[in-house]
Amino acid sequence: xxxxxxxxxxxxxxxxxxxxxxxxxxxxxxxxxxxxxxxxxxxxxxxxxxxxxxxxxxxxxxxxxxxxxxxxxxxxxxxxxxxxxxxxxxxxxxxxxxxxxxxxxxxxxxxxxxxxxxxxxxxxxxxxxx
Numbered sequence: 001x002x003x004x005x006x007x008x009x010x011x012x013x014x015x016x017x018x019x020x021x022x023x024x025x026x027x028x029x030x031x032x033x034x035x036x037x038x039x040x041x042x043x044x045x046x047x048x049x050x051x052x053x054x055x056x057x058x059x060x061x062x063x064x065x066x067x068x069x070x071x072x073x074x075x076x077x078x079x080x081x082x083x084x085x086x087x088x089x090x091x092x093x094x095x096x097x098x099x100x101x102x103x104x105x106x107x108x109x110x111x112x113x114x115x116x117x118x119x120x121x122x123x124x125x126x127x128x129x130x
Contacts, residue, residue, distance in 0.1 A: 033123030036116055047128045056107060059128045062086045067102075078104030091121045 037047070044056035051058050057073035067090070068080035082102055084090055093101045095117045098109045111117050 033119035033121075034127075036119050037123045040111070040116075041120065047124065059124060062091075062128045063088075063125055064129070076104055076106045078102050079106070088121050088125060091124060092117050095120060 041056075041059075044054050045059045046054060047059050049060045051060065053070070053073040057070035057075070062070075063086055066085050067082040068075040079102055095109060095111050098105055098107045111120075
């Protein structure tokens with residue numbers, strides 16, 4: 001029997017395939033987390049207070065929020081049951097390889113570049129707090 005892919009996974013896959021290759025060097029990546037967030041995350045997520053879910057949950061207030069609990073988003077069972085609160089360390093692990101960090105989650109993101117991950121996390125720390 002072949003398992004069917006959920007609509008969330010199809011949307012995430014299509015959006016991830018449409019992300020252009022980032023021309024940032026490690027030095028410039030560390031300096032521009034907002035641009036990196038917009039390029040790599042902004043299609044599916046917002047950090048604006050009044051924005052609701054897109055293909056992914058809103059990230060306003062993600063720092064300090066229990067995983068899998070943003071209002072209005074249909075999370076995977078894996079993420080709803082993760083049992084932790086988002087902080088910089090959890091976000092870094094998530095961005096490094098979301099499916100390895102939380103197997104069974106809908107999002108499939110993998111960023112090998114430490115500087116890019118750190119830049120995005122720093123942007124979220126500064127702009128996604130309640």
